[in-house]
Amino acid sequence: MREITLSQAVNEALAEEMRRDPTTFIIGEDVAEAGTPFKVLSGLVEEFGTSRVIDTPISEPGFVGIGVGAALTGARPIVDLMFGDFIYLVMDQLCNQAAKQHYMSGGKLSVPMVLRTNLGATRRSGAQHSQSLQALVAHIPGIKVALPSSAYEAKGLMKTAIRDNNPVVIIEDKLMYQDKAPVPEEEYLIPFGEANIKREGSDITLIGTSSMVQVAEAAAKILEAEGISAEVIDPRTIVPLDEDTLLKSVRKTSRAIVIDEGHQNYGITGEIASRLNEKAFYYLDAPVLRMGAMDVPVPFSPVLEDLTVPTPERVAENARRLCAGEMIHAA
Amino acid sequence: MTSKTKTRTRTKTASSLSKEEHLRMYTQMVRIRTFEDNANQLYLAGKMQGLTHMYSGEEAVAVGICEALTDSDRITSTHRGHGHCVAKGANYKEMFCELLGKQEGYCRGKGGSMHIADQSHGNLGANAIVGGSMGIATGSALRAKLLGQDDVTVCFFGDGATAQGLLYEVMNMAALWKLPVIFACENNGYSEYTKTEEIAAGSITARAEAFGIEAFQIDGQDVLAVNELSKKLVARCRDGDGPFFLELMTYRYHGHHVGDINREYYRSKKEEADWKENRDPIIRFRSWLVEQGIAKEDEIEALNAQIKQDAKEAVAYAEAAAYPGLEEVDMHVYAETDPATLQAGK
Numbered sequence: 306m307r308e309i310t311l312s313q314a315v316n317e318a319l320a321e322e323m324r325r326d327p328t329t330f331i332i333g334e335d336v337a338e339a340g341t342p343f344k345v346l347s348g349l350v351e352e353f354g355t356s357r358v359i360d361t362p363i364s365e366p367g368f369v370g371i372g373v374g375a376a377l378t379g380a381r382p383i384v385d386l387m388f389g390d391f392i393y394l395v396m397d398q399l400c401n402q403a404a405k406q407h408y409m410s411g412g413k414l415s416v417p418m419v420l421r422t423n424l425g426a427t428r429r430s431g432a433q434h435s436q437s438l439q440a441l442v443a444h445i446p447g448i449k450v451a452l453p454s455s456a457y458e459a460k461g462l463m464k465t466a467i468r469d470n471n472p473v474v475i476i477e478d479k480l481m482y483q484d485k486a487p488v489p490e491e492e493y494l495i496p497f498g499e500a501n502i503k504r505e506g507s508d509i510t511l512i513g514t515s516s517m518v519q520v521a522e523a524a525a526k527i528l529e530a531e532g533i534s535a536e537v538i539d540p541r542t543i544v545p546l547d548e549d550t551l552l553k554s555v556r557k558t559s560r561a562i563v564i565d566e567g568h569q570n571y572g573i574t575g576e577i578a579s580r581l582n583e584k585a586f587y588y589l590d591a592p593v594l595r596m597g598a599m600d601v602p603v604p605f606s607p608v609l610e611d612l613t614v615p616t617p618e619r620v621a622e623n624a625r626r627l628c629a630g631e632m633i634h635a636a
Numbered sequence: 637m638t639s640k641t642k643t644r645t646r647t648k649t650a651s652s653l654s655k656e657e658h659l660r661m662y663t664q665m666v667r668i669r670t671f672e673d674n675a676n677q678l679y680l681a682g683k684m685q686g687l688t689h690m691y692s693g694e695e696a697v698a699v700g701i702c703e704a705l706t707d708s709d710r711i712t713s714t715h716r717g718h719g720h721c722v723a724k725g726a727n728y729k730e731m732f733c734e735l736l737g738k739q740e741g742y743c744r745g746k747g748g749s750m751h752i753a754d755q756s757h758g759n760l761g762a763n764a765i766v767g768g769s770m771g772i773a774t775g776s777a778l779r780a781k782l783l784g785q786d787d788v789t790v791c792f793f794g795d796g797a798t799a800q801g802l803l804y805e806v807m808n809m810a811a812l813w814k815l816p817v818i819f820a821c822e823n824n825g826y827s828e829y830t831k832t833e834e835i836a837a838g839s840i841t842a843r844a845e846a847f848g849i850e851a852f853q854i855d856g857q858d859v860l861a862v863n864e865l866s867k868k869l870v871a872r873c874r875d876g877d878g879p880f881f882l883e884l885m886t887y888r889y890h891g892h893h894v895g896d897i898n899r900e901y902y903r904s905k906k907e908e909a910d911w912k913e914n915r916d917p918i919i920r921f922r923s924w925l926v927e928q929g930i931a932k933e934d935e936i937e938a939l940n941a942q943i944k945q946d947a948k949e950a951v952a953y954a955e956a957a958a959y960p961g962l963e964e965v966d967m968h969v970y971a972e973t974d975p976a977t978l979q980a981g982k
Contacts, residue, residue, distance in 0.1 A: 370770065370771010374777075376775070401768060411968060
C-alpha cells in the first residue's frame with residue numbers, strides 16, 4: 306500500500322469531501338494561499354477557490370462563531386484553528402453556542418461543524434503553542450472529539466467528522482504532520498466510537514491517544530524484549546469513547562496504563578482510568594495508572610520540555626512495576 | 637453620532653402599506669406587549685421559574701424589522717427575545733409552553749425563555765450570552781452568500797452587547813466579504829443596570845462606520861420608520877449591498893429582568909413615565925392609524941380584545957400542558973447522523 310504523510314492524508318480527506326459536498330468550506334487564518342503554517346492545506350485553494358477556502362482576519366471567536374452560524378443554516382464548515390492553544394479564545398462559541406444548539410432547541414437545530422486544530426509539545430514552541438487541550442472540549446456535552454494517531458486515522462476520521470451532524474473537534478499532533486503511514490487509495494471512513502487494537506497482548510493494556518499511541522507501541526516493544534506482553538489500544542475518538550473494547554482488553558490483561566498528552570490533572574487519562582476502575586474493578590490486579598503531561602505550563606527550554614511528556618521508556622518502566630505488583634503513585 | 641450617520645425620522649403621513657399590512661404591524665406589536673404582560677404575571681404569580689427579560693416598550697423595533705423579512709430570512713435574538721420571536725411569526729401556544737418548560741414548547745421545554753428558537757420562521761434563537769449570537773448571524777449570512785441563497789440575516793443585540801469584542805470581529809468580516817447581514821442594535825439606554833453612556837465611549841454608529849458599514853440611527857419607537865428603512869436595507873442586502881448597521885433608539889419598560897423591581901438607583905420613575913406616556917410605540921401607531929382613517933377605535937379595541945383572549949387561552953393551555961417525559965433529559969445531546977452517509981462511496 307502507498308504511504309503518505311499525515312499532512313497529505315488530511316489534505317486528501319478535505320479535498321474528497323469538498324468535491325463530494327458543495328456545502329462544505331474551509332475557514333480560518335491563512336488557510337488559502339498559505340495553506341496554514343504547517344502547509345496541510347496546500348493546493349486546496351487552487352482547486353476550490355477563495356470562496357470555499359476562506360482566509361480570515363486574526364479573529365478566532367469571530368470565525369468560529371461564523372462557522373456555527375453557517376452550520377446552523379445548512380452549510381458544513383471546516384473551521385481551522387491554527388493552534389490548539391487558541392481553543393481558550395473560542396470557548397464561548399464552541400461550548401456555549403455550538404455544543405448546545407441541538408439540545409436547547411429540542412433537536413430542531415444542529416451544528417454540523419468541524420473544528421480542526423492541533424496538540425503536542427516538544428516542538429520548542431513555548432507554553433502558548435504546545436498545549437494538548439482535548440480535555441477541555443471533551444468535558445462539554447454536545448461536542449465529539451477525535452484524536453488521529455496516524456495518517457490513516459487522520460484521513461478516515463476527518464471524513465467522518467465532516468459528514469457527522471454535530472460539532473466535531475479533531476485534533477492532530479503537529480509533530481506528526483510529516484509522519485508517513487500506509488493509506489489506501491480507495492475511499493474509506495473510520496467510524497466514531499470504534500477503538501483500534503494496534504497490538505495484542507496479555508499482561509497489560511496500554512491505552513494511548515494521538516501520538517501517545519506511538520509511545521505506547523514503542524513501550525510495548527521494550528516490554529516484549531523483557532517477556533511482558535502489552536496490548537496497545539487507540540480509542541481514536543474520546544467522545545464517543547469505545548468503552549467496550551477498552552473494558553474487554555482490561556478484563557483480559559487485568560492491568561492498564563492510560564496515556565494522553567493533555568495535563569494529567571482532571572484530564573482524559575483520569576476519565577478513562579476512572580471508567581475502567583468503575584466497570585472492571587474486580588478484574589484488576591493493579592490500579593489503573595494515568596500518564597498525562599506534567600501539570601506545569603510547557604517550558605521552552607528543551608531539557609525541561611522533554612521531561613513534561615510521557616516517553617516510551619517511562620511508560621515501559623511503569624508497566625514493568627505494575628506487572629511486578631508494585632504500587633505507583635501517579636505523577 | 638458622526639456626520640456620516642444617517643438619522644431617520646418618518647414623515648408623518650406617507651406610507652405605501654395596505655390597511656392589512658398596517659393592521660398586521662399593529663397586531664404584532666400588541667401581541668408582543670400582551671405576551672410580555674402575561675409572562676410577567678406568570679413569573680410574579682410563581683407559575684414560571686427562572687429568569688426572563690421583558691421586551692415591552694421595544695415592540696416597534698422587532699415588528700418594524702421582522703415585517704420587512706420573509707420566513708426564509710433569518711434572525712438571531714437575545715436574552716430579551718420574546719419580542720423577536722413573536723415578530724418573526726411564532727405562535728403563543730408553543731411560546732408559553734416553552735416558557736413553562738412544557739413538552740409542546742418550541743424547544744420541547746429544553747430551551748426556556750432565554751433560548752427560545754423557532755426554526756420554522758427563521759428564528760435561530762435567543763441567546764443568553766450577551767452578544768453571543770453575532771457570529772451565528774454573520775455565519776448565516778456567509779452561508780447565504782456561499783450557497784447562492786438570497787435570504788438576509790438580522791442580528792438583534794442591545795447597546796450593552798456593543799461592548800463585546802465579537803461584534804467588531806464579525807463586522808470586520810461582514811464588511812470585507814459584503815455579507816447580507818443587518819446588525820440591529822436596540823439601544824434601550826441601559827446595559828443591564830448601568831446607563832449606556834457609562835459603558836459606551838464615543839458613538840455606536842461610528843464604530844460600524846469605521847469598517848465602512850453604512851449605519852443609521854433611527855427612532856425605534858416609530859414602527860413605520862423602522863419598517864420603511866428595514867425594507868430598503870433588506871432589498872439592498874439581497875442585491876449584495878450589505879452589511880448594514882442600525883441603532884434603534886428605544887426603551888425598556890421593565891427592569892433588566894423580571895426580578896429587577898426596585899431600580900430607582902439607576903433610573904428614575906419620571907423617566908420611565910415619560911417614555912411610557914409620550915413615546916409608547918403602540919399608542920403612537922394606534923393614534924396615527926385612527927388619524928389617517930386606516931382603522932377605527934372600535935376595530936382596534938376588537939383586535940386588542942382578541943389578542944388578550946388568545947393569550948389567555950394559550951396561557952391556560954400551557955399551564956395544563958404536559959412536561960417532557962423524564963426520558964427526554966439525555967435526548968438531543970447529539971444529532972443523529974444517517975449511517976448510510978458514513979459509508980464510502982456515498
